[in-house]
Amino acid sequence: MTTTATNLRTIALHWADLHEAVGAPATVGAFGVGLRGYLAALDQLDAEQLEYDRHQAAHLRSLERSTDQLGERPAPVRLAILDTMRAVEAALVDCADQTAAEVQRSPMAYAPRSWPPADRERRDQLARADALDARRWRYRGHRTTPHAALWLLARVERATGPFTVLTDGQRTRIGTVAEGAARRVERALDIAxxxxxxxxxxxxxxxxxxxxxxxxxxxxxxxxxxxxxxxxxxxxxxxxxxx
Missing domain, CATH: 2.60.40 (Immunoglobulin-like)
Known part of the structure; x- marks a missing residue:
């Protein structure tokens, strides 16, 4: 049985592969596009197969956006891969936002000015360190898919940090999002x-x-x-x- 942790690792590990696939030529032998190829050729003559291949090649070219729309690029963009990346990133980052809002502890407060200077300095140092803790999820700045996947993985695996333990409902939500996102990644790369x-x-x-x-x-x-x-x-x- 595929676990939430496995799905999150799949997303993080294969994100670079998706970046490479965006500019790579489409593979006709994959399960999706190639499937349409041989289903269209069932019980047909060779001439009909050649005609299908011609139309299929034109269809694949239609999925690629011209360079004048995106600026100069070394290769045409595969929009199906790009759409997958956008959908997965939106889902993972939104899930991390929701989860952090529920389980991430607020940073420690700074010391009141009425405290003795030495005590105030020690407390303020702790507060600054707490606010800058690298384990915290940030609502601005570094909000990439791999980072969201690994941050959610840490929560699922109960890694230490300024967080409360996930509830069953939160685990279920993360699991659902991770499974859907991982399936999208695997289908896009044809690795499942x-x-x-x-x-x-x-x-x-x-x-x-x-x-x-x-x-x-x-x-x-x-x-x-x-x-x-x-x-x-x-x-x-x-x-x-x-x-």
């Missing part, structure tokens, strides 16, 4: 195995199971007649029909 049963049926009436992800070429299999397809077309047939 995926399986779907399509609403579309094969000509024989059987359901079509699709497998892909983890960088592998997507594979479709008819549960009725046993036919198997990849983006290149039919790769196997079977006379065995599973129950």
């Amino acid at each position: 195995a995926q399986r779907r049963t399509l609403a579309q049926r094969h000509d024989c009436g059987g359901a079509i199971d699709v497998h892909g992800g983890e960088g592998r070429t997507p594979l479709a299999r008819c549960t009725g007649c046993g036919r198997i397809w990849t983006e290149a077309g039919l790769v196997a047939t079977s006379t065995y029909a599973p129950d």
Whole structure:
């Protein structure tokens, strides 16, 4: 079972990969875009496959924003990756904001001016150190996705600091946000195995199971007649029909 801590680590560790993927060419063999490729080619002639590939290439180019919109860049921007990064960052930072508002202790107050000078100085030093504690979540300044993920991870793992222990409700909220964000990251980078049963049926009436992800070429299999397809077309047939 995937834990909240694992999801938060996934986000933090793969954030740099997303930054690199923003400017990288789209991978047609991934589970998402590539899936549309071979599903569109089911039982079609080679000429139709070539026509599909032409349209698919045009579709991928349409997802890239021109340099005159964003200024000079070394490579076109992949908007699907950029949208994923924006959504994940908004979710993680907002979750950290909410959690900090509930569990982060207010900084220690400075000493009253009526205190003796020596005592006031010692108290003020402690107050300054408390306010500048690097473990605190900041509502301004350094508010990146990796920082939010690691800060939330520290709260989940009960790391020391000026915080109260998370309640069950707070843990559930962080877990929900982390799971959704991690799934977005994994789908964007194609690093998670995926399986779907399509609403579309094969000509024989059987359901079509699709497998892909983890960088592998997507594979479709008819549960009725046993036919198997990849983006290149039919790769196997079977006379065995599973129950």
